[in-house]
Amino acid sequence: QPANFVDHLHNPSYLDPYLSKPITHQSMIYDNGRDKESLNGFWNFGIDQYDTCLRAKWFEENYTDAEGRTNPMDFSFDEWEKIKVPSSWNTQQEKFFYYEGSAVYTRTFRYINNGEERVFIKFGAVNYDAKVFLNREYLGFHKGGSTPFFIEVTGRLKESNRILVVANNTRKREQVPNENTDWFNYGGVYRDVEIIRLPQTFIKDFVIQLVPGSEFSKISAAFAVDGPELQGEGNLTIPELGISLSIQALNGKGTAILDAQPELWSPENPKLYEVTLTYGEDSIREKIGFREIRVDGTDIVLNGKPIYLKGISTHEESVPNGKAISDEEIIENFNLAKQMNCNYMRLAHYPHTEKAAKLADEMGIMLWEEIPVYWAIEFDNEDTYQDAENQLTELIQRDRNRASVIIWSVGNENADTEARLKFMSSLAMKAKELDPTRLVSAACLLDHDNHVIDDRLAEYLDVIGANEYYGWYQTDFNNLITLFENSKPDKPVVITEFGADAKAGHRGTIDEKGTEDCQLDIYKKQVDVLGKIPYVKGTSPWILYDFRCPRRLHPTTQNYYNTKGLLSEDKSYTKPAFYVMQEFYSNK
Ligand code: GCB
Numbered sequence: 347q348p349a350n351f352v353d354h355l356h357n358p359s360y361l362d363p364y365l366s367k368p369i370t371h372q373s374m375i376y377d378n379g380r381d382k383e384s385l386n387g388f389w390n391f392g393i394d395q396y397d398t399c400l401r402a403k404w405f406e407e408n409y410t411d412a413e414g415r416t417n418p419m420d421f422s423f424d425e426w427e428k429i430k431v432p433s434s435w436n437t438q439q440e441k442f443f444y445y446e447g448s449a450v451y452t453r454t455f456r457y458i459n460n461g462e463e464r465v466f467i468k469f470g471a472v473n474y475d476a477k478v479f480l481n482r483e484y485l486g487f488h489k490g491g492s493t494p495f496f497i498e499v500t501g502r503l504k505e506s507n508r509i510l511v512v513a514n515n516t517r518k519r520e521q522v523p524n525e526n527t528d529w530f531n532y533g534g535v536y537r538d539v540e541i542i543r544l545p546q547t548f549i550k551d552f553v554i555q556l557v558p559g560s561e562f563s564k565i566s567a568a569f570a571v572d573g574p575e576l577q578g579e580g581n582l583t584i585p586e587l588g589i590s591l592s593i594q595a596l597n598g599k600g601t602a603i604l605d606a607q608p609e610l611w612s613p614e615n616p617k618l619y620e621v622t623l624t625y626g627e628d629s630i631r632e633k634i635g636f637r638e639i640r641v642d643g644t645d646i647v648l649n650g651k652p653i654y655l656k657g658i659s660t661h662e663e664s665v666p667n668g669k670a671i672s673d674e675e676i677i678e679n680f681n682l683a684k685q686m687n688c689n690y691m692r693l694a695h696y697p698h699t700e701k702a703a704k705l706a707d708e709m710g711i712m713l714w715e716e717i718p719v720y721w722a723i724e725f726d727n728e729d730t731y732q733d734a735e736n737q738l739t740e741l742i743q744r745d746r747n748r749a750s751v752i753i754w755s756v757g758n759e760n761a762d763t764e765a766r767l768k769f770m771s772s773l774a775m776k777a778k779e780l781d782p783t784r785l786v787s788a789a790c791l792l793d794h795d796n797h798v799i800d801d802r803l804a805e806y807l808d809v810i811g812a813n814e815y816y817g818w819y820q821t822d823f824n825n826l827i828t829l830f831e832n833s834k835p836d837k838p839v840v841i842t843e844f845g846a847d848a849k850a851g852h853r854g855t856i857d858e859k860g861t862e863d864c865q866l867d868i869y870k871k872q873v874d875v876l877g878k879i880p881y882v883k884g885t886s887p888w889i890l891y892d893f894r895c896p897r898r899l900h901p902t903t904q905n906y907y908n909t910k911g912l913l914s915e916d917k918s919y920t921k922p923a924f925y926v927m928q929e930f931y932s933n934k
Contacts, residue, residue: 379632391429434532434668462543470537493740547573611635616710635749655884687931706750719757860903
């Protein structure tokens with residue numbers, strides 16, 4: 347037996363070395379508007395339920411110790427079966443469907459230096475955590491299943507390279523989300539993996555926005571650079587606005603406020619401008635919209651005009667692809683929302699792909715983006731807080747130049763305890779600190795005993811999100827009317843969820859749960875009440891289409907799907923309640 351046999355195979359602390367290099371928002375780089383190369387494709391893949399890759403250090407490959415003894419050889423990377431990256435492993439083969447745990451992904455790739463001085467690898471997302479190895483070396487560890495991470499690999503690439511990722515989607519009490527959610531726990535490397543080549547000094551961050559309160563006549567731009575050239579000149583151009591400006595960087599940071607009269611972005615006119623920023627040899631070029639969002643009393647105000655958020659909630663899921671949703675599927679969802687006369691969508695309950703916000707920018711859909719502080723996570727655990735704050739920061743840094751994103755949500759349906767108030771108010775303040783130009787909200791849990799909108803977190807929010815299921819979980823529908831009679835919010839309320847299960851095509855009486863008739867009846871009653879409440883400034887019913895869920899075991903009406911969709915899970919069938927929303931929104 348090799349010397350390290352006992353250590354690697356029986357050491358309960360085998361994970362410790364791989365928790366040593368956390369990859370956080372601090373290592374993010376600004377990657378919009380840049381050339382990237384793809385490491386997508388077919389990777390060798392092995393389910394590694396007992397974490398033997400980490401325990402026995404398979405990533406070291408033919409590792410031999412000083413006495414000539416080798417590690418146990420229980421693997422053969424190149425002979426392993428292949429899996430598509432990006433994908434959710436669950437949808438790739440039937441035998442992977444319910445698997446939760448560690449899985450090893452690896453591939454080789456060629457790299458020739460073309461004169462670039464720095465190189466990064468980007469992972470769009472890996473659920474839930476990822477340990478990354480390159481050429482037998484451990485590079486770092488990222489947790490949080492829905493946000494991107496970047497690893498600098500400058501000087502570590504050769505002509506022929508092996509990258510290896512141990513992805514683990516084990517549900518755990520202390521994670522964000524924890525082990526109990528109302529959606530399917532897909533695993534794997536489900537967003538793009540890319541190589542980014544950059545000069546020695548490059549643009550690490552870039553924020554450009556309309557200045558709130560400037561009467562739509564000022565744009566602020568800020569950038570940060572990384573590298574040796576920290577004093578230098580950035581060049582910002584927006585040709586269509588006649589802007590070409592040099593911005594001096596001091597200690598790696600440059601800011602400017604410029605006069606401009608951009609045509610404002612809105613759902614009706616999703617105007618985007620081509621923006622370029624160059625610094626030394628580095629440059630980025632992307633399309634950006636300018637708009638202002640704020641609240642005024644109980645109004646939500648876009649570009650100076652009160653608006654109603656005509657929305658629908660959606661998960662990031664498709665039947666064939668799990669969480670690895672394609673651009674076509676995102677466009678299909680946005681088009682379905684538009685057919686419903688929506689101007690807005692709630693991307694629940696975790697950050698969806700950044701492509702969604704880019705497409706929403708182009709298609710004119712306002713977005714609510716959320717982090718998975720869902721139900722009863724460990725609010726009194728400091729590590730859990732750090733994980734949540736990091737996910738929030740990664741999301742905001744990723745999407746803060748997207749005009750479509752108007753609301754950051756710090757969570758969903760969390761009982762009002764002291765620990766939760768501290769946790770989520772800190773997140774709300776963090777969101778404001780990182781981005782003072784957008785609204786902060788959360789989908790609050792209402793007081794269903796006293797039928798009143800009453801949540802101490804509301805003080806920290808710009809918009810009160812309210813999930814209510816009157817007619818469904820709260821069986822007496824009339825209590826919805828009581829709830830509004832009892833509530834006097836001084837901020838806009840958005841009904842972030844309401845709804846009812848209905849198996850597609852399943853008919854019955856309005857009193858039979860799980861039928862389209864019951865869902866339709868609840869929707870009619872809901873919009874009738876909601877449409878009359880002056881401070882309700884939007885709705886995003888639950889949900890655009892049915893989604894997989896291991897908690898939903900009713901054999902006739904659910905069969906492992908949450909059937910609150912307004913369409914069937916493959917979107918081929920439209921339930922009658924869809925048309926209730928379509929009509930409600932056409933009159934709003
Ligand atoms: C909720 C949750 C959502 C669930 C939904 C339901 O309140 O926010 O994630 O899927 O209810 O169907 O129970």
